[in-house]
Amino acid sequence: xxxxxxxxxxxxxxxxxxxxxxxxxxxxxxxxxIAYDCDGFTIHKHLPKAVVFPKNTEEVAExxxxxxxxxxxxxxxxxxxxxxxxxxxxxxxxxxxxxRMKNLISIDLExxxxxxxxxxxxxxxxxxxxxKGYYYAPDPxxxxxCTIGGNVAENAGGAxxxxxxxxxxxILGLEVVLPDGEVIELGHNGIPDAPGYDLLGLLTGSEGTLxxxxxxxxxxxxxxxAKKTVLAYFDRVADGSQAVSDIISAGIVPAALExxxxxxxxxxxxxxxxxxxxxxxxAVLLIEVDGIAAxxxxxxxxxxxxxxxxxxxxxxxxxxxxxxxxWWANRKTGFGAMGAISPDYLVQDGVIPxxxxxxxxxxxxxxSAESGLRIANIFHAGDGNLHPLVLFDARIPGQTxxxxxxxxxxxxxxxDAGGTITxxxxxxxxxxxxxxxxxxxxxxxAQTNIRQVFNPDNLLNAGKLFPTPxxxxxxxxxxxxxxxxx
Amino acid sequence: xxVKEVVNELKALIPEDRMEERKEELHPxxxxxxxxxxxxxxxxxxxxxxxxxxxxxxxxVEGGGTKRxxxxxxxxxxxxLSMKRYTGVTEHEAGDMTLSxxxxxxxxxxxxxxxxxxxQVSLDPAWSxxxxxxxxxxxxxxxxxxxGYGSSRDVVIGLRNVYPDGTIIRSGGKVVKNVAGxxxxxxxxxxxxxxGIISEVTVKLRPLPKYESLILLSFEEKHxxxxxxxxxxxxxxxxxxxxxxxxxxxxxxxxxxxxxxxLVIAFEDxxxxxxxxxxxxxxLLPSDIKMRVAAQKEAQKFWQLFYTISxxxxxxxxxxxxxxxxGVINLTILDVIKESHYLQESFQLEVDAHGGVGxxxxxxxLKGKSEDLTGAIYHIRDFVQKDGGYAVVKHLPLAxxxxxxxxxxxxxxxxxxxxxxxKIDPNKTLNPKRFIGGL
Numbered sequence: 001x002x003x004x005x006x007x008x009x010x011x012x013x014x015x016x017x018x019x020x021x022x023x024x025x026x027x028x029x030x031x032x033x034i035a036y037d038c039d040g041f042t043i044h045k046h047l048p049k050a051v052v053f054p055k056n057t058e059e060v061a062e063x064x065x066x067x068x069x070x071x072x073x074x075x076x077x078x079x080x081x082x083x084x085x086x087x088x089x090x091x092x093x094x095x096x097x098x099x100r101m102k103n104l105i106s107i108d109l110e111x112x113x114x115x116x117x118x119x120x121x122x123x124x125x126x127x128x129x130x131x132k133g134y135y136y137a138p139d140p141x142x143x144x145x146c147t148i149g150g151n152v153a154e155n156a157g158g159a160x161x162x163x164x165x166x167x168x169x170x171i172l173g174l175e176v177v178l179p180d181g182e183v184i185e186l187g188h189n190g191i192p193d194a195p196g197y198d199l200l201g202l203l204t205g206s207e208g209t210l211x212x213x214x215x216x217x218x219x220x221x222x223x224x225x226a227k228k229t230v231l232a233y234f235d236r237v238a239d240g241s242q243a244v245s246d247i248i249s250a251g252i253v254p255a256a257l258e259x260x261x262x263x264x265x266x267x268x269x270x271x272x273x274x275x276x277x278x279x280x281x282x283a284v285l286l287i288e289v290d291g292i293a294a295x296x297x298x299x300x301x302x303x304x305x306x307x308x309x310x311x312x313x314x315x316x317x318x319x320x321x322x323x324x325x326x327w328w329a330n331r332k333t334g335f336g337a338m339g340a341i342s343p344d345y346l347v348q349d350g351v352i353p354x355x356x357x358x359x360x361x362x363x364x365x366x367x368s369a370e371s372g373l374r375i376a377n378i379f380h381a382g383d384g385n386l387h388p389l390v391l392f393d394a395r396i397p398g399q400t401x402x403x404x405x406x407x408x409x410x411x412x413x414x415x416d417a418g419g420t421i422t423x424x425x426x427x428x429x430x431x432x433x434x435x436x437x438x439x440x441x442x443x444x445x446a447q448t449n450i451r452q453v454f455n456p457d458n459l460l461n462a463g464k465l466f467p468t469p470x471x472x473x474x475x476x477x478x479x480x481x482x483x484x485x486x
Numbered sequence: 487x488x489v490k491e492v493v494n495e496l497k498a499l500i501p502e503d504r505m506e507e508r509k510e511e512l513h514p515x516x517x518x519x520x521x522x523x524x525x526x527x528x529x530x531x532x533x534x535x536x537x538x539x540x541x542x543x544x545x546x547v548e549g550g551g552t553k554r555x556x557x558x559x560x561x562x563x564x565x566x567l568s569m570k571r572y573t574g575v576t577e578h579e580a581g582d583m584t585l586s587x588x589x590x591x592x593x594x595x596x597x598x599x600x601x602x603x604x605x606q607v608s609l610d611p612a613w614s615x616x617x618x619x620x621x622x623x624x625x626x627x628x629x630x631x632x633x634g635y636g637s638s639r640d641v642v643i644g645l646r647n648v649y650p651d652g653t654i655i656r657s658g659g660k661v662v663k664n665v666a667g668x669x670x671x672x673x674x675x676x677x678x679x680x681x682g683i684i685s686e687v688t689v690k691l692r693p694l695p696k697y698e699s700l701i702l703l704s705f706e707e708k709h710x711x712x713x714x715x716x717x718x719x720x721x722x723x724x725x726x727x728x729x730x731x732x733x734x735x736x737x738x739x740x741x742x743x744x745x746x747x748x749l750v751i752a753f754e755d756x757x758x759x760x761x762x763x764x765x766x767x768x769x770l771l772p773s774d775i776k777m778r779v780a781a782q783k784e785a786q787k788f789w790q791l792f793y794t795i796s797x798x799x800x801x802x803x804x805x806x807x808x809x810x811x812x813g814v815i816n817l818t819i820l821d822v823i824k825e826s827h828y829l830q831e832s833f834q835l836e837v838d839a840h841g842g843v844g845x846x847x848x849x850x851x852l853k854g855k856s857e858d859l860t861g862a863i864y865h866i867r868d869f870v871q872k873d874g875g876y877a878v879v880k881h882l883p884l885a886x887x888x889x890x891x892x893x894x895x896x897x898x899x900x901x902x903x904x905x906x907x908x909k910i911d912p913n914k915t916l917n918p919k920r921f922i923g924g925l
Binding site: 109110111112133154155157161165166168169184185186188189190191192193194195196197198199200201202204205206210222223224225245248249251252253291292293294295296298299351352353354355380383384385418419420421422423424425426427431435438439440442443444446447449450451452453454465466 | 579581582649668669670726755758811845847875878902905
């Protein structure tokens, strides 16, 4: 069937256009596809076969059935803010963009839940219910544009997950299109603990390799009665990280506990949201406590005392909401801010036991010295999630490879300290080989066996998350070669 | 193969003094074994399991035995693998707020260990002096405080699992935030031991609350509409109760000597914040409702008693008793608790009921004759399914478990559950037919 307005003889494109009802819901010209050749992880690029924009579950299911029948690789994509390459069409996939499925389907404040389509933007949910005093807790830094569907795929975190948990702790139900096109509902009516294996938990964070989520029931929370935010400057990183441990050991569960080191501070101060951090400071802590107002002052007093005991240079509370918002804008735009002090940067996402922070930071400093590249550190210090930002200049031959190696070495340091290689960005393409830092071969097989149950032909988002069996190292080499030819 | 021969072969894997041939008569709850084995190392667990898997023997796994009446249609399997002696903390770094512990350790032991550091595992399962962490996690147990702290699936950050072929598979890790690979922890939490034996559990911890109190509000039958309205107002406020649990009159009588619907509101925070919230509840309260506050030790005493109300398969609570876990949309739990009155009247049963208005999970404990128990189970299952909820039978004598579908209907995606089971346990060695749809 030749579909009106479709200027290609490719029958698959014609047929897919038929499913999504027209030429305005499909892209297939090379110049249109370039925008979809990568996501927030820009080192590895590949053109998709086509991009389709379904508007409902039925269309997604039809597209998937079509692809399955014709053995066309396919994958789902949200806003494309992922940082590990999960949405890169490595195998010339048909990209199923879910951005047109962006409705807020229902809100049930009494039962504290909302139902959204996958393309609904994270922050819009909070904005839709904030007048009633409610919010959606997971707050990745990209929340102003990332979609909740993508958050589910990556099990996204955020600055406030120290107290409130990550995406998986807030998902009550999912409608999923399986890789053969069958539609299933997990967590019927958003009721917890549905009898059977916890597929809801398994699907969340599976990086779009087990199914395509088309509807999401999330838990929403009541705004805390009060919130206070403190900024603390330290002359020594060790003092700052010790203060983090002391706060936690004092039995305080802060809503957020963030840290930036000297290089990171240099970046954020040079970028769009400077707040006047001193240039010569070794570490800044941003600490937020929320909850019942009557209990907060006591906790803040304790935090101030902890900081003083750890030789803080200066510590102060945000004077008002406006100042608090400025501090957070400064922190949340931290990655992008590195662009102000370096032509390129590579962000990593290791996690370590909180108490090992000083030694891991020392190791990262060594890695920086060995590679000759500066490394800025931004952390969710409260939960030990480090984001080393390796600064480099891709125009200088060899620097990109050096940056990749340095990033990988940082992850090795995290794994060696008893931690893991990713806390919230996902494995994607980027950290496939690093999976071996934390899992044995049979543990990886145990996971790919589960993938086989859902995605037996591996047509859905193939080549992600897992290292290629027995090809350790080679893929990294390929990645580098791919870079050199770009 | 005769039991004797199996014993002889097992002797090569595990010392004789940690092996028991079954002596007791048929157990009314079933889920026993011809031979009971008490491994003390992970290698032993692995060796026994591999042996059984190779030889086509069936293995049941048990912790403290509290859930002996939960699922399963067999009186006994070839081997009962008891985790009771595989105990102890393997790793605890107070500053990291994480704990790794062997699966056979009782919950009480863990909490006592952690209290020295003013820390806790923020779960509140029943029978903490019997229940092991492995069993709690395998059954995804939670209590009323789930509202504030979540359930096993939220607290577990890492597991060591022994697969039926003897392989040790780690899932998750030792850090609180981790998205490396699939979140395999979720598969094993609540799998009722059908996908491997959990040998070690790593959990994230919380500080012990600095202060705690309970508010007990008694509502008479005629005030139940007021209860719904009050619950909604409370949920719409910025108060932060860690539990918001409604008790039916029969259970309330047992726990606090008051035969009326009782709403239990628990606060745990710094003392100022707790008192402030007590006052705030008072201000919200309809005028004719009685309010009692139980603070600190008194609150803890209430909870200790509360955690012993469910049947315990390890101690005699065996026959003429059933327990059901109910899941409905949050506020609908109020209707379920009210329905307990109907059950009591129509089926000549003693019915204790409680449920959380903030999360929609509850429990019904029924005592009476077999036919009344089964009748009530069918009735309540129909009742909750109308609103899309479920009823799972958590405790029932074996004879009745063979008649009543313990887990309810299979979900439409059952083929995925079956697929997962057959990848991990193709020979159906572990906990046969213990889980939904005969998994």
